[in-house]
Amino acid sequence: MAKRPVPTEFIVERDAEKCISCQACVRMCANDVHTFDPDTKTVASEHGKCVGCHFCETICPTGALVIRRSPSEFKANANWTAEVIKNITKQAATGGVLLTGMGCDKPYPIYWDHILLNASQVTNPSIDPLREPMELRTYIGRKPDKLEFSGTGRNLKVKTPLRPQLKLEVPILFSAMSYGSISLNACRSLAKASAESGTFYNTGEGGLHKDLYKYGGNTIVQVASGRFGVHKEYLEAAAAIEIKIGQGAKPGIGGHLPGEKVSEEISLTRMIPAGSDALSPAPHHDIYSIEDLKQLIYALKEAVRYKKPVGVKIAAVHNVAPIASGIVRAGADYVAIDGLRGGTGATPTVIRDNVGIPIELAIAVVDSRLRQEGIRNQASLIAAGGFRSSADVIKAIALGADAVYIGTAALVSMGCNLCQRCYSGKCNWGIATQDPYLTKRLNPEIGARRLENLLHAWSVEIKEMLGGMGINALESLRGNREQLRGVGLSDTDLRLLGIKAAGEAW
Amino acid sequence: MKEKENKNIEKKKGPGRILIREEYCMGCRLCEVNCLVQHSKTKNIIKAYKTEFPRPKPGVIVEENGYVSFALQCRHCDDAPCLEACLTSAMHRDKDTQAVICDADKCVGCWMCIMVCPYGAIARNTEGKKVASKCDLCKGENVPVCVKNCPNEAIIYEK
Numbered sequence: 133m134a135k136r137p138v139p140t141e142f143i144v145e146r147d148a149e150k151c152i153s154c155q156a157c158v159r160m161c162a163n164d165v166h167t168f169d170p171d172t173k174t175v176a177s178e179h180g181k182c183v184g185c186h187f188c189e190t191i192c193p194t195g196a197l198v199i200r201r202s203p204s205e206f207k208a209n210a211n212w213t214a215e216v217i218k219n220i221t222k223q224a225a226t227g228g229v230l231l232t233g234m235g236c237d238k239p240y241p242i243y244w245d246h247i248l249l250n251a252s253q254v255t256n257p258s259i260d261p262l263r264e265p266m267e268l269r270t271y272i273g274r275k276p277d278k279l280e281f282s283g284t285g286r287n288l289k290v291k292t293p294l295r296p297q298l299k300l301e302v303p304i305l306f307s308a309m310s311y312g313s314i315s316l317n318a319c320r321s322l323a324k325a326s327a328e329s330g331t332f333y334n335t336g337e338g339g340l341h342k343d344l345y346k347y348g349g350n351t352i353v354q355v356a357s358g359r360f361g362v363h364k365e366y367l368e369a370a371a372a373i374e375i376k377i378g379q380g381a382k383p384g385i386g387g388h389l390p391g392e393k394v395s396e397e398i399s400l401t402r403m404i405p406a407g408s409d410a411l412s413p414a415p416h417h418d419i420y421s422i423e424d425l426k427q428l429i430y431a432l433k434e435a436v437r438y439k440k441p442v443g444v445k446i447a448a449v450h451n452v453a454p455i456a457s458g459i460v461r462a463g464a465d466y467v468a469i470d471g472l473r474g475g476t477g478a479t480p481t482v483i484r485d486n487v488g489i490p491i492e493l494a495i496a497v498v499d500s501r502l503r504q505e506g507i508r509n510q511a512s513l514i515a516a517g518g519f520r521s522s523a524d525v526i527k528a529i530a531l532g533a534d535a536v537y538i539g540t541a542a543l544v545s546m547g548c549n550l551c552q553r554c555y556s557g558k559c560n561w562g563i564a565t566q567d568p569y570l571t572k573r574l575n576p577e578i579g580a581r582r583l584e585n586l587l588h589a590w591s592v593e594i595k596e597m598l599g600g601m602g603i604n605a606l607e608s609l610r611g612n613r614e615q616l617r618g619v620g621l622s623d624t625d626l627r628l629l630g631i632k633a634a635g636e637a638w
Numbered sequence: 639m640k641e642k643e644n645k646n647i648e649k650k651k652g653p654g655r656i657l658i659r660e661e662y663c664m665g666c667r668l669c670e671v672n673c674l675v676q677h678s679k680t681k682n683i684i685k686a687y688k689t690e691f692p693r694p695k696p697g698v699i700v701e702e703n704g705y706v707s708f709a710l711q712c713r714h715c716d717d718a719p720c721l722e723a724c725l726t727s728a729m730h731r732d733k734d735t736q737a738v739i740c741d742a743d744k745c746v747g748c749w750m751c752i753m754v755c756p757y758g759a760i761a762r763n764t765e766g767k768k769v770a771s772k773c774d775l776c777k778g779e780n781v782p783v784c785v786k787n788c789p790n791e792a793i794i795y796e797k
Contacts, residue, residue, distance in 0.1 A: 152687035156666045191789060193671050194683055568705040575662040575790045 135225070139218045140202045142184045144177035150196035151175060157188035157197060162558040162570055185551040187560035219481075230482065233554030233564065235381055235475040235518050235540060238485045242473075243492035243625070244524045248634055250615040252602035259604050261595035267605035268591055270535050272372075272512040273297035273441040273465045295465060296441050298352075298372050300535055301330030302591045303606055304525060306583075307470075307516055307539030308354050308376065308445070310338025312389045312398050312410065313477030313554070314543075315571040318563045321546055321579025323347035328580065329587045332371060334537070337361075337387065337412055339401040345369050352443075355432065357386060358412035360402040364435070372441045372465075373432050375425070377416065380474020380517040383447030383488045387412035388478065393557055393566045426462035433463070441465035448472065448494035448517065449487075453501035459511070460502060466512040468537060469494050473518030475540045477564055478555035491517040492531065496629045499532025499611055508611075522593035531629065532611040545586040546579045614638060653714040653736035654775060654797040656785055660708035663700070663792035669709045669784035670696035676776055676783040692766030697773035698784045699761065709784060709793050711773035712759040714738045720751035720760065729770070737775040745769045 144165060153175055157166040165181045166188065168174075182199060189197045206214045219230055252258040259266070274295040282291045306322045313336065320343070322333040327350045334352040335344075339361015344351065348369035355362050356376040367373060378384065389398075389410035399406035419425050425444065432442050443466035444459045446452070456467050471491025476484070495515045502508040515528045516537035525536050544550070547561035554564035562573030594606070603609050617634040618626045626633055671683070673696040678686035686693065698711040718738050720729045728744035729751050731737070740751070740760075747768025752760045763771040776782040785795040 150684060152671075152684060154667070154671045154687070156668055156671070160664065160666055191666055191668065193668055569665075572662055572705070573664045573790060575792070578791060 135221050138180065138225075139221060140180045140204065141218075142182040143179045143200050143202050144182055144188075145198040145200060146175065146177060147196045147198075148174075150194040152194055152196075154193060156191050156193065160191050160560065161188055162560050162565075162567070183551045183553045183556075183558075184549070185553070185560045186549045229480045231478055231555045232481040232484055232552050233475070233477055233479070234550050234552045235473040236485050236488075237552070240472065240490065242518075243490055243621070243629065244520075244527055246619055246621050246625075247492070247527050247629070247631065248617045248619055249523070249526065249530070249597060249601065250617070251600040256602045258602050259599040261592075261599045264599075264604060266595040266598060267607065268302055268594060270300040270303045270606060271297040272300065272443075272514065272534060274511060275509040277509060296372075296439055298332060298441060298466075299330070300332070302587050303529060303535040303594075304519075304587055304590060305331050305352070305514065305535060305537050306333035306542050307474075307537040308334035308336035308352075308374070308379075309477075309539055309543075310336030310354075310360075310389075311341050311401055312336075312338040312393060312566070314563055315559075315565055315574060316341055316343070316397065317571055317574040317576045318543075318546060318579065319344060320576035321574065321583060322542065323350065324576060324580035325583030325587070326350035328584050331587065334374060335361075335370075337376065338398070339403065340366050340369060341397065341401045354445075355428075356412055357414070357416045358410060360404065360410060360412070363403070367432065367436055367440075370440065372443060373436065374443045374445050374468065375416075375428060375432070375464075376445045377419070377425075378445070378447035378449075378470070379476060380447050380470030380472060380488055380491070381476035381484045382479040383449050383483070384414060385480070385483055386414040390557075395566050398566065422458040422462050425459065429463045443468055443511075443514070445470060445516075447474070447487075448489045448491055450489060452489065452494045453497040456498040456513075457501055457505055457507070460507050464511050466514055466534070467498070468514040468516060469498060470537075471515070471517030474516055475518075475543075476554075491515050491528070493625075493628050495528055495531045495533050496613075496631075500630055503611075522590035522597070525590060526594050526597050526609070527616060529606060530609050530612050530615050531631075532613070534610065541586065542583055545582045546574060653732075653738075654782075654795055655714065656709075656711055656773075656775075656782060657794050657796055658708045658710070659792050659794065660706060661792075662790045663707045663709060664790055665700055665702055665707035666789065667700045669698045669788055669793065670700060672783045672787040673698045673711075673773075676779075677774075692763070695761050695763040695765075695771040697761075697771060699759070709788070710757060710759055711784065712738060712755075713757055714773075714775065715756075719754040719756065723750040723754040725750065732774075732777065735775055735777055737777070738772075739774045739777075740770045740772055742767070742769045 155168050158168050163181045166177050276292045280291040311319045326333040332352050337356035351370045352372045353370035354374045354376050391407045391409045444464040445468035448469050448471045459467050472488040512534040514535050515533035519536050519538050557565050559565040562570050613631050616631045618631050619634040675683045675686045677694040698709050700709050714737050726744045728741045732739050751770050760770050760772045781795050785793050
């Protein structure tokens, strides 16, 4: 017997007493879950089509809708879980690779939740950020080994040539999300919010749309394996250039933007024919070694006359520390590391959930390695992959990161509820879609406002936590692992993280 | 200086206007729902839809063609043709808000206003007594409810 190919994941509960049949849900659902019956003048819902994005629940004016996980249960089995059975059923029906979006959702340990921050008591005073200035400003780029000065007094001048830097008012940047994987309105929101908040967003591999050149000063442009949209003006418009080697959600594999998403505008931006698949190869075909990477880094630096920092983004994999060391030695001004829980618009589920290492460990081992080799100052370290709160950010900085990239958190602030169907192109929130019916649901003014609010809220919280530790500048916390203690971690975890166990004094 | 003053006075005199930003209208029609509730007797959304009779008609209509949609309501024209066309003076300009309003008690349902309205912003309500139904800019509210409740800020109010 043919099993049903897609087992029901959610059920839509409609309170008939509250439903006024206004049909807002019918009009708004891109998955056609809700239908209006003109004979009975009622709205019915087909549970099997629901992806759990909660858009209808949000829009329903009477609160008549609740989305629940399907209560249909299989025989309890710790090995053959409902998810496993559903996945096998899907694959038996389609014969295809299981696709998903966003970051790894498996219950691997989240080290952030096992790391605790310090605070001042008696022997050192804490600082009230409402009364005293707190410094969150961060510079991303290569720092000189030492500073030499000429002149004295008022004529004191720095003699050492300084490399180009990115100046961040908050230690948080928006991760690479391409125009194509997300809508132009989502890109506009990110760009506008970056400009307002004094930080940067990243074009991903999608090129830079002509409307976004005005935000060039807050843009990091990516050069990835597909080289989509890379040209002279693109490089010159940006504040920094990032060579993308890998991504946390899909280390070791390339990208694939299906042809149906390659609209006229995307085709112009990516410089590929409209309707053609945008395939990013797994490796850069001109980078097979650190030496090859060095060539590309310097080719890009040369192209922008050494005026902009050039960084390299890699996924956190087992060998991340030596790789990062090689990248720094190859001349990168910053290294971005994307951990296991980093998100994506589309990836095979099996890759997302099984490849890579958590970002916490990656930050710690990379920072330690670069310090041991005496090259930590030569590049900044940007951490990415599943940062959920200001606490995660401040812990990452204390572990040794210079700044963090947020992607999923940014999308959530714009509406996303992590239904993980980005690859379907039917994002009801107007984020991960190119459908003109859906993209206009994201008003970039609202999107940017919400992103700015998020950055503001997190920076206030970071200042509060810093003040509690008696520190008035984020710079003094960077790599200051004495401010962290591990709880419920093994000796190996603590050793790799380079932190003491909770309860141990200085 | 005098000119400036005059302009200011004029600005104060004119009715507020609801501006359309069709690029952000999702076509959810919640503006229509909220308008209906605001003009219902109970102002309770569930009662307004389920028990009230006659049910008011929304004074805002979402026009749709493909993915382009926008919420259209009376423009409250400075030189409003519906005022001229009304036989009974039901259609009048509110002294306080300068909005063009239909007095349902005076309206006889001749639909002449509908004939002359260049925007198609007046609707027929035949549920109870025949009356012309249109936007009144939500007298008493600071911001019309359609604007206040638009989830994507696709209509904005300018005073």
